[in-house]
Amino acid sequence: MSATRSPEGSGTNEPRLAVYVCQCGGNIGDYIDTQHVIDVVRDLPGVQVARDAMFTCSDSNQQEMIDDIARESLDGFVVACCSPKLHTFTFRGVAERAGVNPYRVTQVNLREQCSWTHTDDPAGATRKAIRLVTAGVARACHGTALEPVQVSTTPCVAVIGGGVAGMRAAIGLADVGLDVCLVELEAELGGWTGRFGELFPRGVSGRALVRRMRQEIASRPGIEVLTGARVVGKSGTYGNYRVTIAIGDATTERTVGQIVVATGFDAYEPVAGEFGYGSPGVVTLPEFRRLLDETDGPIVHDGRTVRSIAYIYCVGSRTDGHAYCSRYCCSAAAQASLLVADRDPDLQQYHLYRDLRTYGRNEVLFGESRRRGSYYLRFADDDPPQVSVDGEGVSITVHDLLTAGAELTVAADLLVLVTGMVPRPEDDLIAALKLPVGRDGFLNEIHPKLRPVETVVDGVLIAGACQAPKTVAESVASGMAAAAQAAAVLKRGVASLDPQVAIVHDAACDGCGECVAACPFGAIALAGSDGHAVATISASGCKGCGACTPVCPIGAIDLQGYTDEQVRAMIVGLLDGGVR
Amino acid sequence: MTTVQEAGAAVAERQPRVLVFSTNGISDPGIDLAGSLHMHYSPEVVVVSLPCTSAVRPDWVLFALEQGFDGVFIASDGDECAYLSDCARRSARILARAQDLLAEHGIDDRRLRMAAICSVCAESFARQVREFTAALATLAAA
Numbered sequence: 001m002s003a004t005r006s007p008e009g010s011g012t013n014e015p016r017l018a019v020y021v022c023q024c025g026g027n028i029g030d031y032i033d034t035q036h037v038i039d040v041v042r043d044l045p046g047v048q049v050a051r052d053a054m055f056t057c058s059d060s061n062q063q064e065m066i067d068d069i070a071r072e073s074l075d076g077f078v079v080a081c082c083s084p085k086l087h088t089f090t091f092r093g094v095a096e097r098a099g100v101n102p103y104r105v106t107q108v109n110l111r112e113q114c115s116w117t118h119t120d121d122p123a124g125a126t127r128k129a130i131r132l133v134t135a136g137v138a139r140a141c142h143g144t145a146l147e148p149v150q151v152s153t154t155p156c157v158a159v160i161g162g163g164v165a166g167m168r169a170a171i172g173l174a175d176v177g178l179d180v181c182l183v184e185l186e187a188e189l190g191g192w193t194g195r196f197g198e199l200f201p202r203g204v205s206g207r208a209l210v211r212r213m214r215q216e217i218a219s220r221p222g223i224e225v226l227t228g229a230r231v232v233g234k235s236g237t238y239g240n241y242r243v244t245i246a247i248g249d250a251t252t253e254r255t256v257g258q259i260v261v262a263t264g265f266d267a268y269e270p271v272a273g274e275f276g277y278g279s280p281g282v283v284t285l286p287e288f289r290r291l292l293d294e295t296d297g298p299i300v301h302d303g304r305t306v307r308s309i310a311y312i313y314c315v316g317s318r319t320d321g322h323a324y325c326s327r328y329c330c331s332a333a334a335q336a337s338l339l340v341a342d343r344d345p346d347l348q349q350y351h352l353y354r355d356l357r358t359y360g361r362n363e364v365l366f367g368e369s370r371r372r373g374s375y376y377l378r379f380a381d382d383d384p385p386q387v388s389v390d391g392e393g394v395s396i397t398v399h400d401l402l403t404a405g406a407e408l409t410v411a412a413d414l415l416v417l418v419t420g421m422v423p424r425p426e427d428d429l430i431a432a433l434k435l436p437v438g439r440d441g442f443l444n445e446i447h448p449k450l451r452p453v454e455t456v457v458d459g460v461l462i463a464g465a466c467q468a469p470k471t472v473a474e475s476v477a478s479g480m481a482a483a484a485q486a487a488a489v490l491k492r493g494v495a496s497l498d499p500q501v502a503i504v505h506d507a508a509c510d511g512c513g514e515c516v517a518a519c520p521f522g523a524i525a526l527a528g529s530d531g532h533a534v535a536t537i538s539a540s541g542c543k544g545c546g547a548c549t550p551v552c553p554i555g556a557i558d559l560q561g562y563t564d565e566q567v568r569a570m571i572v573g574l575l576d577g578g579v580r
Numbered sequence: 581m582t583t584v585q586e587a588g589a590a591v592a593e594r595q596p597r598v599l600v601f602s603t604n605g606i607s608d609p610g611i612d613l614a615g616s617l618h619m620h621y622s623p624e625v626v627v628v629s630l631p632c633t634s635a636v637r638p639d640w641v642l643f644a645l646e647q648g649f650d651g652v653f654i655a656s657d658g659d660e661c662a663y664l665s666d667c668a669r670r671s672a673r674i675l676a677r678a679q680d681l682l683a684e685h686g687i688d689d690r691r692l693r694m695a696a697i698c699s700v701c702a703e704s705f706a707r708q709v710r711e712f713t714a715a716l717a718t719l720a721a722a
Contacts, residue, residue, distance in 0.1 A: 085609065085612065109612070109629075112613075112615035113615050113627055114615075115615075116616060117614065117618070117619065117620065117621065117623075119618050119620070120620050124622075124623030124624075125623055127623065128626065131626060135626075434662050436699065438700070456605055456662075520663070520666075543663055545631050545632040545634060545635060545663035545664060546630060546631050546632055546634065546635025547632060547634035547635060547667075547670060549635055549637060550634070550636065550638060550677075555637075555639075559630075559635060562630055564637065564640075567628065567637075568640070568643055571643060571644045571647055571649075572647060574599065574628070575597070575647055575648045575649065
């Protein structure tokens with residue numbers, strides 16, 4: 001097997017490569033003629049093996065790649081599949097298992113930037129695919145083996161947010177022997193759940209759950225709890241971040257290996273007049289929960305015993321501005337109706353909904369709610385109920401789709417607006433940690449299934465309802481997932497930094513110092529003897545942005561993985577592609 | 581090597597070729613999102629992704645146009661760059677240097693465009709490359 005490391009940037013020794021073109025089921029294969037792509041790129045310089053596959057990421061195909069590499073003594077491979085954001089680590093792992101340097105893997109984006117974009121033009125998509133793969137092969141031909149920079153990591157995690165997700169993450173981390181700094185904005189831990197009584201689906205009390213978690217945290221000396229505190233800054237490098245925490249007017253710093261963000265959600269606040277909100281007898285779901293959780297016996301609101309309740313679903317969800325479904329509210333409303341029925345079986349309850357989403361075990365709540373006398377009426381998306389409020393109560397008019405659109409008027413003593421979750425306005429934290437925010441305003445993971453708690457910011461994880469609307473159980477599960485992800489990195493004690501950093505071609509460098517001034521991380525210094533100083537770049541200090549490369553007047557700096565030679569070869573490949 | 585002028589004559593029969601420089605963390609996810617939403621644009625638009633807009637070398641722009649691309653579109657980080665708080669300022673300087681380089685070589689600077697494309701700016705990207713493709717076609721016909 002070739003283990004020779006070719007001189008930096010030079011592609012003089014043509015590497016032995018394989019090319020794999022993924023059909024991604026039909027996601028690529030339905031639009032791009034992958035066999036034709038293979039037939040064209042097979043003859044490119046360096047290509048020893050060229051194949052397409054139904055799913056290149058499948059276990060069986062990964063094994064075939066490993067077998068190819070051994071049989072053909074390959075130096076690396078090009079895989080044309082989905083966006084590199086998804087499977088870079090999958091394919092680098094294949095290379096490692098096959099004994100090939102993981103940085104000799106080149107990925108080509110054939111799905112998001114080709115087949116999915118050009119579903120209207122399969123012939124054009126196929127021509128483009130050939131050009132993209134040709135450029136990938138050209139880039140790979142000029143690639144070099146790179147060794148990751150190893151740094152020791154700090155065995156401590158900053159967990160931001162002391163609701164159930166953050167508390168559970170802290171407990172999980174402490175249990176595997178990592179220190180935790182749990183930063184909570186409020187005066188005490190617990191978040192939303194700490195204010196709730198009985199929770200669905202198992203009937204556990206939120207207050208009792210939080211009390212028990214607080215005790216567990218107090219019994220673990222590795223967990224430091226800072227309340228009335230917020231994170232205002234982050235510096236340092238991956239594995240050893242310095243986190244600045246403000247408590248009142250004072251600030252303090254902690255060094256941490258990973259950061260878990262679990263800042264939770266806000267309840268949607270209806271605007272005045274929205275379904276009568278602001279009038280007597282109209283409350284939101286959280287306000288109603290507080291009434292249920294803080295009182296006993298018959299339901300009393302504004303000094304009057306409530307004899308009938310109406311619920312309007314999807315308030316502030318699946319509308320302009322909040323296009324998403326908040327997922328928990330249907331189940332929460334069905335559960336609330338059961339709590340009401342327990343206290344006053346004769347109270348009339350009317351549920352006005354658009355669609356119901358009581359998934360998993362929560363379906364039982366919905367069935368039980370109907371069995372115990374709740375009426376469910378369905379309205380159309382474009383025909384919401386009309387609410388009028390007078391001194392005697394609330395009157396709601398609805399066209400019920402379940403009775404052929406009949407106009408029904410419900411008179412209720414109390415109207416509950418079943419409000420959803422909205423993202424918290426955490427602009428300062430988002431700016432301090434450079435957190436990725438999705439179109440819905442919640443924080444974004446890299447991939448909801450494959451990398452559900454990681455963000456594009458290395459070492460910054462997310463958990464709980466800051467990511468998307470979640471139930472208590474789902475928040476706890478994601479807190480544990482974040483703890484497992486952080487521990488998987490920190491328990492090794494060392495982390496690998498991306499070696500795709502900038503390098504100086506010493507012989508060319510004339511020591512002008514332009515790059516030193518251009519580097520915002522202070523990673524470049526002038527050093528040398530005999531009066532000939534050259535720029536030297538710290539591999540652990542360099543973040544790999546490449547901003548120093550265009551400022552060098554003589555082109556003496558290259559960014560590994562994106563060298564001048566590689567980019568020019570790609571440009572040529574993108575034009576040629578066998579179809580010029 | 582095909583000169584830009586020669587390439588211009590051939591452009592009548594095909595769609596203009598556009599090279600996009602994107603960035604791994606910001607504009608490339610935006611371009612990915614355009615694909616995920618099946619927003620169409622010309623398949624002659626191809627993308628090279630770099631870590632940061634501040635890493636685009638002006639001579640790559642010249643090289644791409646000399647080699648046969650009809651236009652270069654820099655899908656920049658704008659103010660969202662994860663590396664550099666002043667990335668927009670640096671990108672603007674790179675654009676100016678590239679424009680000077682094109683002027684020196686007698687290449688119409690309308691063949692180079694730059695716009696900030698955020699990680700969810702799918703619609704903006706699709707619209708801008710469609711407009712750029714149309715503008716380049718007009719340039720070729722003129």
